Amino acid sequence: MFTNLEASTTHSHLIAPHGGELVNLIVDDERAAELKAQSRDFPSWDLTARHIRDLELLMHGAFSPLREFMTRGDYEGVCHNMRLTSGLLWPIPITLDVTEPFAKGLKQGSSKIALRDAEGVMLAVLHVEEVWQPDRKAEAKAVFNTTSPLHPGVNYLLNKENPWYVGGRIEGLQPPAHYDFKNLRLTPAELRVEFARLGWRRVVAFQTRNPMHRAHVELTLRAAKQVEANLLIHPAVGVTKLGDVDYFTRVRCYQRLLTKYPHGTAKLSLLPLAMRLGGPREAIWHGLIRKNHGCTHFIVGRDHAGPGKDGDGKPFYGHYEAQELFRKHEADIGVSMVPFSMMVYVEDEDKYFPEDEVPKDKHVLHLSGTELRQRLNEGRDIPPWFTYPEVVQELRRSFPPRHKQGLTVFFTGLSGAGKSTIASVLVTKFLEVGGRPVTLLDGDLVRKHLSSELGFSKEHRDLNIHRIGYVASEITKNGGIAICAPIAPYDSTRKHVRAMIEPVGGFILVHLSTSVDVCEQRDRKGLYAKARAGIIKEFTGISDPYEEPTDAEVVIDTAELTPEEAAQEIILHLEREGFIGLNEELA
Secondary structure, X not given: OOOOOOOOOOOOOOEOOOOOEOOOOEOXXXXXXXXXXXXXXXXXXXXXXXXXXXXXXXHHOOOOOOOEEOOHHHHHHHHHHOEOOXXXXXXXXXXXXXXXXXXXXXXXXXXXXEEEOOOOOEEEEEEEEEEEOOOHHHXXXXXXXXXXXXXXXXXXXXXOOOOEEEEEEEEEOOOOOOOOOHHHOOOHHHHXXXXXXXXXXXXXXXXXXXXXXHHHHHHHHHHHHHHOOEEEEOOEOOOOOOOOOOHHHHHHHHHHHHHHOOOOOEEEOOEOOOOOOOOHHHHHHHHHHHHHOOXXXXXXXXXXXXXXXXXXXXXXXXXXXXXXXXXXXXXXXOOEEXXXXXXXXXXXXXXXXXXXXXXXXXXXXXXXXXXXXXXXXXXOOXXXXXXXXXXXXXXXXXXOOHHHOOEXXXXXXXXXXXXXXXHHHHHHHHHHHOOOOEEEEEHHHHHXXXXXXXXXXXXXXXHHHHHHHHHHHHHHHOOOEEEEEOOOOOHHXXXXXXXXXXXXXXXXXXXXXXXXXXHHHOOOOOHHHHHHOOOOOOOEOOOXXXXXOOOOOEEEOOOOOOHHHHHHHHXXXXXXXXXXXXXXXXX
């Protein structure tokens, strides 16, 4: 029902949106062998996850007409007016950021860089054409229309990228390896050939980074019917937003949903895209990418690729700003926009409507993403009007109730505050109940077995806590309980650990707020006396600062409580938050 045989749009796999040849940057075997032999004389650069996704899409032509990590002229043109130096439309900078020492070791016009993945596999060679230091704050304002670090794209740009850019032509030796969902990872050329094989002349693409529910299925069905096209579900499975559902879970949900469409009218393919969450500009970018994949239409929703709200609680972009900018540049993009409002469920009608088409005086039901997560955490029912049983089943596999999830209880406090003792009590309580493996990561024991080479400088203290956080995140990710009891004196380091763990399970920060005076009175090892005498350098609370947390879930002054009482306070909090089930008794 979605195929229009009267359509005239070609799906030749050689035609790119700019009218030229679809770019493929992967060289033949002979040239690849030659470059590999020469690479011993090249400097190497290890690519980040974002770099790898950008490189893959460059090599396969998804970023056509780009053939390179941008040089300065293209970069500035894109930032300021969304145009390459050729005059072609392109809204998002595609850049390779490097450190200053690495940049200063390169020669413009003659250097070559071996681009490698995290395992050291050489994926491509970059022919260095330009090296420069950009104004990244100006880039953030131009591209994202904000410099707020609450915007994920801005935060990455200003706080995670390196300060120098390298631009130049790419020769691809081999694409990054994928061992998952291989039959769903179709390149632009492969997808165009598949469309031709199926006789699909009109294809509407749907971009998503979230699981799809009934509203999304209804939206895509309506969009395809509206333009009499077949449907490509084309989710981004590269880097998305922190806290998003992992793409393995999402893909399983998408596969289950294909049966909801008329037979032979919908197809699923995965896009290894590192999203920037750039709202209106990103909508244009997504449209250009789908044109390269052979699509003729593209669904643009109410807040396409929006990153959420700013510090004042206002959305970074207007509800229909992406649609307005896309429509303005629709001819240059080369695909037709199918605009859609948010779909809402009308209880009286037992069906979904676009929010601007809801019959007057009808009752609308809402279920936010926050409430969905809460229901999953609590093991409560997900209403059938919201999603399908098959999707609920997949989500519950990946997101069990909180009392079955992994958990990290992370102590922080001065030496002598009682961290190790209370942590040991807590471990015993969990072991009594059973059901989840429990691991104690005590500060002294980690120092002995995992960080024996480290001293007590700030750099080494941070590294030690990062190691503890990494181990705890792995335990938590795999459904275990990690009890961590270091001093952890620095706020930024504790926040880094929280950011590692919260996407994979529970995280509870316990601050033992016991004063220096009380801790010093308890000092059985004489450490405080040695610190005051100058024998021990860089001792927390004496010669080195302790930054008290303002984000602790539990605060306990152990001067007033026994270890058992302190542990009970933590247990009560865990019960309230659902990390201990109703059938578990830890008291």
